Amino acid sequence: MSVWTWLALAGAAAVALLxxxxxxxxxxASSAGRRFLRHPTAAPGVFILAFFATIxxxxxxxxxxxxxxxxxxxxxxxxPPSLRFLLGTDLYSRDVWSxxxxxxxxxxxxxxxxxLIAVTVGAGVGAVAGYFRRWVDAGLMRLVDVGxxxxxxxxxxIAVALWERVPLAVLVLLIGLTGWFGxxxxxxxxxxxxxxxxxxxxxxxxxxxxxxxxxxxxxPNAATPVIVSxxxxxxxxxxxxxxxxxLGLGVxxxxxxxxxxxxxxxxLIAAAPWTAIFPGVAIALVVMALNAVADALRDAFDPRKEAx
Amino acid sequence: MTAWLVRRLxxxxxxxxxxxxxxxxxxxxxxxxxxxxxxxxxxxAVVARLHERFGLDQPLPVQYVKYVVAxxxxxxxxxxxxxxxxxxxxxxxxxxxxxxxxxxxxxxxLLGLALGVYQAARARRFGDVxxxxxxxxxxxxxxxxxxxxxxxVFGQWLQWFPVGGMRDVVLCPRVSDARCALDLxxxxxxxxxxxxxxxxxxxxxxxxxxxxxxVGQDYIRTARAKGLxxxxxxxxxxxxxxxxxxxxxxxxxxxxxxxxxxxVETVFAWPGMGRxxxxxxxxxxxxxxxxAALAASVMxxxxxxxxxxxxxxxxxxxxxxxxxx
Numbered sequence: 001m002s003v004w005t006w007l008a009l010a011g012a013a014a015v016a017l018l019x020x021x022x023x024x025x026x027x028x029a030s031s032a033g034r035r036f037l038r039h040p041t042a043a044p045g046v047f048i049l050a051f052f053a054t055i056x057x058x059x060x061x062x063x064x065x066x067x068x069x070x071x072x073x074x075x076x077x078x079x080p081p082s083l084r085f086l087l088g089t090d091l092y093s094r095d096v097w098s099x100x101x102x103x104x105x106x107x108x109x110x111x112x113x114x115x116l117i118a119v120t121v122g123a124g125v126g127a128v129a130g131y132f133r134r135w136v137d138a139g140l141m142r143l144v145d146v147g148x149x150x151x152x153x154x155x156x157x158i159a160v161a162l163w164e165r166v167p168l169a170v171l172v173l174l175i176g177l178t179g180w181f182g183x184x185x186x187x188x189x190x191x192x193x194x195x196x197x198x199x200x201x202x203x204x205x206x207x208x209x210x211x212x213x214x215x216x217x218x219x220p221n222a223a224t225p226v227i228v229s230x231x232x233x234x235x236x237x238x239x240x241x242x243x244x245x246x247l248g249l250g251v252x253x254x255x256x257x258x259x260x261x262x263x264x265x266x267x268l269i270a271a272a273p274w275t276a277i278f279p280g281v282a283i284a285l286v287v288m289a290l291n292a293v294a295d296a297l298r299d300a301f302d303p304r305k306e307a308x
Numbered sequence: 309m310t311a312w313l314v315r316r317l318x319x320x321x322x323x324x325x326x327x328x329x330x331x332x333x334x335x336x337x338x339x340x341x342x343x344x345x346x347x348x349x350x351x352x353a354v355v356a357r358l359h360e361r362f363g364l365d366q367p368l369p370v371q372y373v374k375y376v377v378a379x380x381x382x383x384x385x386x387x388x389x390x391x392x393x394x395x396x397x398x399x400x401x402x403x404x405x406x407x408x409x410x411x412x413x414x415x416x417x418l419l420g421l422a423l424g425v426y427q428a429a430r431a432r433r434f435g436d437v438x439x440x441x442x443x444x445x446x447x448x449x450x451x452x453x454x455x456x457x458x459x460x461v462f463g464q465w466l467q468w469f470p471v472g473g474m475r476d477v478v479l480c481p482r483v484s485d486a487r488c489a490l491d492l493x494x495x496x497x498x499x500x501x502x503x504x505x506x507x508x509x510x511x512x513x514x515x516x517x518x519x520x521x522x523v524g525q526d527y528i529r530t531a532r533a534k535g536l537x538x539x540x541x542x543x544x545x546x547x548x549x550x551x552x553x554x555x556x557x558x559x560x561x562x563x564x565x566x567x568x569x570x571x572v573e574t575v576f577a578w579p580g581m582g583r584x585x586x587x588x589x590x591x592x593x594x595x596x597x598x599x600a601a602l603a604a605s606v607m608x609x610x611x612x613x614x615x616x617x618x619x620x621x622x623x624x625x626x627x628x629x630x631x632x633x
Binding site for chain 2: 040041142145146148149150151153154155157158159161162163235239242243246247259262266269270273276277280283284285287288290291292
């Protein structure tokens, strides 16, 4: 590692700190924001997320080497972590730190995109079911029952394994489309109570159509479970993607997510443990940060709750 | 109560049926054939004969109806790759998965309960904060990765535990005496600990919140006002009601153990349902895949049903009437 890469690392940390400052400044303006900040793990969580997001976006600037470049297959194979190779090198003499940085793009990207799909579908279905009730509700919720009864990793395994070589976009879509069942239940419960409120009746009396009432009046007031389950959803997707990749069925090579890095490293875990351990630590850190932020968000939106 | 139970059972059967149907359709919509040896194409005539033998040459609706009719009679077909009834393959795997799941649940609940109560007693103090963050970290890691790390440390470096499998094949082909039971436990330790630790971290978070919520209620204040010691208030009066949410967790743990076990069983070469399913999926062993989906959804539905029933039994404040919300 040269001076430049240390500077880049420090720069990423500085950017993350700036983000935390900015979030804190913005949050102090409202009481919900202050409840968010009172959560002791909220700020560190935001920092971790901002840090990994920064290195993912600025990967070419932060990474000391190209992620898939084999530096010296004879002399630099399975090097332990050192000043030159911060997290060591793998079997093909590739720099693990650089791969981790580029892997952040895939892991965070897949997590975010799949979560967006899942939350959009979940919120939509939940709102429609809760708003129209009767047979629409009954039908959709039975569908959700079935969806929740199928273990998600199992469904994905079947789909991915049988349709050989699933492109990344389809993988993201599949993960998203198998992840909305829980969200839709939460949203439905929230919508059921919101729809009885006066402002909804007022909107309807003014002649607003169902779609307008749902999207302009009901959903924004049922946003809490959506936001919380979105934060938790990214983490779940990341764990899921890691699991799929670990079975060799996740992100198609040569691109490497953190999960496929663990998969590669697992074969050699005795000889070069760092190749499998560090990507796992990265996943755990990001998921932990997401959980912490989700906890803080839940408390922030729930005025009855004191920060624990 | 009986009417509710009957309705719930009917709904559960309908859900399982739907899962089986969806799995069946998804599998058979896939291109390709289960009968190929790696990348080497098999003689088309042989493939055609195999298709005929397993009924794959018939139209999908016919295959489906045949499958369902057989299923109702309790037949799950013949495994393509193992050349034996699917029921046998599953009957071999289920006890192994239940052994692992049972041990993992034990670690999960005992450790989670103890941690949660301890944390609640010291809420917001140093011990609670440290343990809370450690638990959150464990709860956030991929289970299979924790399995790999435990395997590396305790199997490879310290060599305290075996690096995989369920028993010593030479000395203990089956559990026949005390020594072999110990051998099984020795093999069980790491995979059970892996699943149990990740689960316990979640249980502890849950349990801490439950105890804290109960502690805020009036009857606890009464107990304190009577002059009871804090330990007695917490462990006797508060804990009883704080245990109720654990029932929900127990119901939710069912699918966690089925799906979590898919990866952990692969890491530890544990011959259970998870490994069987993964192998079947990779080998396109259609009947085994469908049967595994059936078993998994039964576990999920059963877990939910069991949780609701236990709730009704354990908490007299909850009456199970026509339809629980």
